Amino acid sequence: MPVGIDIEIANALAKEWNAHTAYTTTEFAGLLPTLGAGRCGLIISGIYINDERRKAYDGVSYMKSATVIVTKAGNKKITDPETLSGNTIALESGTYYKAERVDPLNKQFAATGRPAVLVQDYPAQQAAYQQVMVGRADATLTEQAEGATRVAAAKDELRIAYTWKSDFTYGIYMRRNPSDLAMIRAALKKLHESGFFKALATKYGLDPTVFDVNYDR
Numbered sequence: 384m385p386v387g388i389d390i391e392i393a394n395a396l397a398k399e400w401n402a403h404t405a406y407t408t409t410e411f412a413g414l415l416p417t418l419g420a421g422r423c424g425l426i427i428s429g430i431y432i433n434d435e436r437r438k439a440y441d442g443v444s445y446m447k448s449a450t451v452i453v454t455k456a457g458n459k460k461i462t463d464p465e466t467l468s469g470n471t472i473a474l475e476s477g478t479y480y481k482a483e484r485v486d487p488l489n490k491q492f493a494a495t496g497r498p499a500v501l502v503q504d505y506p507a508q509q510a511a512y513q514q515v516m517v518g519r520a521d522a523t524l525t526e527q528a529e530g531a532t533r534v535a536a537a538k539d540e541l542r543i544a545y546t547w548k549s550d551f552t553y554g555i556y557m558r559r560n561p562s563d564l565a566m567i568r569a570a571l572k573k574l575h576e577s578g579f580f581k582a583l584a585t586k587y588g589l590d591p592t593v594f595d596v597n598y599d600r
Contacts, residue, residue, distance in 0.1 A: 385406050385408065386532065386536075387528070387529060387532035388446075388528040388529075388531070388532060388583060388587055389427045389428055389429060389528065389529075390406070391583060392427060392445060392574075392583070393406075393425075393427050395574055395579055396567070396570050396571075396574075399570040399573060399574070400566070400570065407422060407423045410475075410476065410477065410506045410507060411428070411430075411475050411476065411477040411478055411507075411508075412476060412477030413477075414426050414428055414430060414556075415430075415436065415439075415440065415556065418440065418556060418557070418558065419439070419440075419558070421558075424557065425555055425556065425557040425567075426555065426556040426557075427445070427555045429525075429526040429528065429529050429553055430553060430554065430556065431448060431479065431551045431552070431553060431554065432444050432551070432552050432553070432554035433551075436556065440556045440557060440558060440559065441556070441557050441558070441559050441560065441563070441564045442554040442555065442556045442557075443554055443555045443564065443567050443568055443571065443598055444552035444553070444554045444596040444597065444598065444600065445552075445553060445554060445555055445571055445594070445596060445598070446528065446552060446553045446593055446594055446596060447551075447552055447553075447592075447593045447594075447595070447596060448526060448527070448549050448551040448552055448553050449526070449527040449546050449547060449548050449549060449593070450480065450483075450484060450524055450525070450526060450527070450546075450547040450549065451524070451525060451526070451527050451530040451531075451543045451544075451545065451546050451547070452464070452467070452522050452523075452524060452543070452544045452545040452546075452547075453512070453515065453522060453523050453524075453525060453530050453533065453534065453541055453542070453543055453544065454515065454521060454522045454541070454542060454544045455515060455516065455518075455540065455541060455542070456537075456539050456540055456541055456542045458521065458522075458542075458544070461521060461522055461544050461545075462544055462545060463544075463545045464484070464488055464545065464547070467488060467500045467521075467522065468488075468492050468497045468498050468499070468500065469497070469498035469499075469500075470500060470501070470521040470522060471500075471501040471502075471503060471519075471520045471521050471522075472485070472500055472501070472502055472503070472520055472521065472522045472523055472524060473503045473504075473505055473510070473511035473512075473514040473515060473519075473520035473522075473523045474502055474503070474504055474505070474511060474523065474524060475504075475505060475506070475507060475508040475510075475511055475525070476504045476505065476506055478524075480524040480525075481502055484524060484547065485500050485502055485524075488500055503519075503520055508523070508525055508529065508533075511523040511525075512533060512537075512541070515541070516537075516540060516541070522544065526553065527546060527589065527593070528553070528587065528589070528593075530543055531543070531587045531588055531589060532587065535587065535588075552596050555567060568598045568599060571598045572598055575594065575598075580594035581594075
């Protein structure tokens with residue numbers, strides 16, 4: 384059974400609708416194709432809201448995004464993006480972390496004569512964590528909520544070394560349907576007003592303001 388912030392939100396939405404949840408797992412790159420093929424009703428899996436994706440699907444923000452650097456608990460040499468120079472990071476294929484985070488860093492490092500960040504790609508985030516834990520990679524990048532879930536479950540084997548704030552938000556995607564879109568927005572607003580998101584933030588050690596987003600945008 385999947386666990387984590389996204390799962391708790393999905394279960395809370397289902398409860399609002401008196402519905403049952405059934406989860407389909409896939410590689411990150413397969414999320415939207417799975418939705419488009421009708422093999423799931425919605426996606427809530429640490430995926431950014433952006434205009435390109437909204438050309439084909441409806442999307443509703445539910446959480447402000449942040450990217451975290453996760454290392455082994457005993458790794459004290461990596462403390463911020465600058466200290467990634469010369470290190471190896473494991474990334475989940477299909478994510479934007481290389482383009483948004485690593486490529487700009489490597490351009491900066493090249494300009495100052497410092498070693499580049501080496502990237503290893505894996506089909507799933509779990510595989511990226513495993514590479515860190517066995518020492519084949521020094522760090523991985525993931526979204527804040529997912530990282531908080533994994534670090535908590537790892538029982539002092541992993542740590543969040545750094546948090547990058549951003550202007551992006553994570554969203555729920557669905558096939559285009561105005562009534563479904565309105566229903567999801569209404570349910571998210573109700574959950575926010577009830578204190579659900581504040582309690583969720585406390586449980587996972589997050590700032591409650593990460594859930595202060597505009598559901599209508």
